[in-house]
Amino acid sequence: MPTSPSNKDTGTLRPRLLVTMGDPAGIGPEVLLKALQSPLSSASITVVGDLKFLTALARRLRLRFPWKRSRWIDLAHVPPGLKRGKVSAAGGRAAWACLEEAVAEIREGRADALVTAPVSKEAVVRAGIRWVGHTEYLAQKFSARPTMMFVTRNFRASLVTTHAPIRSLSNRLTVSKIVETCRATYQGLQTQFKIRRPRIALAALNPHGGEGGLFGGEERRLLLPAVRRLRGKVAGPIPADTLMRETAEEKWDAAVALFHDQALIPIKLIGWAEAVQLSLGLPFVRTSPVHGTAFDLAGTGQVDPRSMRAALHLAASLAVRGRKIR
Numbered sequence: 001m002p003t004s005p006s007n008k009d010t011g012t013l014r015p016r017l018l019v020t021m022g023d024p025a026g027i028g029p030e031v032l033l034k035a036l037q038s039p040l041s042s043a044s045i046t047v048v049g050d051l052k053f054l055t056a057l058a059r060r061l062r063l064r065f066p067w068k069r070s071r072w073i074d075l076a077h078v079p080p081g082l083k084r085g086k087v088s089a090a091g092g093r094a095a096w097a098c099l100e101e102a103v104a105e106i107r108e109g110r111a112d113a114l115v116t117a118p119v120s121k122e123a124v125v126r127a128g129i130r131w132v133g134h135t136e137y138l139a140q141k142f143s144a145r146p147t148m149m150f151v152t153r154n155f156r157a158s159l160v161t162t163h164a165p166i167r168s169l170s171n172r173l174t175v176s177k178i179v180e181t182c183r184a185t186y187q188g189l190q191t192q193f194k195i196r197r198p199r200i201a202l203a204a205l206n207p208h209g210g211e212g213g214l215f216g217g218e219e220r221r222l223l224l225p226a227v228r229r230l231r232g233k234v235a236g237p238i239p240a241d242t243l244m245r246e247t248a249e250e251k252w253d254a255a256v257a258l259f260h261d262q263a264l265i266p267i268k269l270i271g272w273a274e275a276v277q278l279s280l281g282l283p284f285v286r287t288s289p290v291h292g293t294a295f296d297l298a299g300t301g302q303v304d305p306r307s308m309r310a311a312l313h314l315a316a317s318l319a320v321r322g323r324k325i326r
Contacts, residue, residue, distance in 0.1 A: 014044045015112040015319030017312065018105055020098040021049030022117025024078045025091040026293025027303045032117055033058050034305035035312060036066040043316035046071040046111065048098045053078040061301055075101060085298040092123030099134060103141050106284055113285035113315040117308065120293045135279060138286065146279040147184035149254070150263055150290065151314060152271035155247055156254040157263035158185045158280065169205065169259055170218055178202070178226035178256075182234045185254050188280035192318045195253055201243050202227060202236035202256045209239045273306040276314045285318045287311040 022028020032047065033054065047054075051074040058065040077094040096119070105111050121132045131137040135146050149158040160181045164172050182202060189198035202223060206216035223237040234256065236243070244266040247255040257263035267275050272290070279286040289307035297303050 013320075014042065015316050016110065017043045017045045017113050017115055017315055017319070018102045018111040019045060019047050019115045019312070020095070020102050020117055021047065021054065022098075023091045023095040023120050023123055023293050024050065024053055024082060025084050025086055025088060025123070025298060026118060026120060026295050027291070027298050028095075028117030028119075028293065029054055029057055030061065030298065030301075030303050031289065031291075031305040031308040033061070033063050033066070034303070035309040036070060037063060038309065040312055040316065043113075043312070043319070044071070045312070046073060046105070048073045048075060048101050048105075050074070050076055050078040050094065052076060057299075060299070073101060073105070085295045087120055087123050087126070087295065089123065089126040089128070092120060092125070092127035092129065095119040096124060096127065096129050096131075099137065103138070111284070112319040113287070115308075115311050115315050116286065116288045118289065118291065118293045120295075123293075134286075134288070138279065138282060142283055144282050145180070145184075146281045146286075147181055147188070149185065149188065149278045149280050150267045150275060151278055152267050152275040152310075154250055155266065155270050156189075157244075157247065157257050157267065158188075158254060159260065159263055160256065160258050162260060164259060166259065170216075173205070173218065173222050173258060175222055175226045175229065178222060178258075179229050182226065182230055182256050184280050185256055186233050188278075189253050192278075192280070192285065192321070193253070194321050198233075198253045199251070200234045200254050200256060201238050201246070201252045202234050203240040203243050203258055203262050204237035205240075205258050207239070209237055273304055274310040275307055276311045278314065278318075285315050287315045287318075 047070050075097050077097045079090050082090055116134050139146050147158050160178055161172050186198050189195045205218045209219055219237050240262050243255050275290040277288045277290050289311050
């Protein structure tokens with residue numbers, strides 16, 4: 001049941017953020033508690049998690065428990081003997097129960113945005129849950145095809161493929177998949193960032209954009225046909241090293257990267273600690289910190305909460321944005 005010692009925000013215009021605690025054996029609960037040490041006046045926050053567990057963790061880490069800054073949906077799913085820093089089915093079940101409750105809240109219209117702390121795919125599988133991650137589950141529940149975008153400061157990049165071996169890229173990439181990602185990026189910039197005419201460019205796959213086929217034929221075979229199909233909404237393909245520099249200099253509102261490291265290397269160089277993952281294509285705003293469960297750091301007090309704090313701020317910003325369109 002919801003617990004809210006101080007929540008008086010139901011009549012305000014502040015966006016309503018749902019935040020899940022993530023796997024209790026990982027660093028998700030800790031970065032959440034640390035992020036909530038600083039007030040987020042721009043949003044009304046509801047935390048979905050095990051209240052007894054989070055209270056005890058805050059006390060152990062010598063953190064103030066943020067009673068007055070948040071509303072709480074108490075799900076007592078963390079067993080007393082759970083070992084922090086270890087992958088377990090119990091941790092996977094507890095994390096997933098939070099996500100399911102958050103989805104129910106969104107379906108009932110009681111939230112404008114969702115911020116998810118990290119889960120362990122291995123723990124989720126051990127728990128016998130058919131989904132391996134947040135995004136797949138949300139895609140099915142809301143009949144959507146989310147596109148992964150990373151945001152740090154003024155740099156944005158979306159991904160055509162995610163965790164794919166480099167050797168398989170030429171076979172995994174298709175014209176339709178590239179077009180779909182570019183369209184999702186364009187629409188996301190319009191609907192969530194309120195950019196009227198987004199400036200988007202597609203990264204090339206091969207060095208120097210393939211040099212007319214000398215270094216690979218994917219640009220001619222896949223990328224140029226995709227760009228032509230998009231009818232002027234996307235530029236490129238542009239050599240990835242040039243495109244990422246130009247995006248960092250804000251020549252482009254977003255880059256479309258073909259694989260994981262094309263986007264994540266500049267993200268980590270530009271502002272890893274403040275980076276956020278954003279799921280485009282869902283009927284609500286969904287963000288998450290870019291790090292994982294980091295079991296080896298759980299309970300040490302050494303974790304950095306800036307990515308979680310950035311995820312909260314971005315979710316709040318996108319949830320209210322829309323009155324002024326550039």
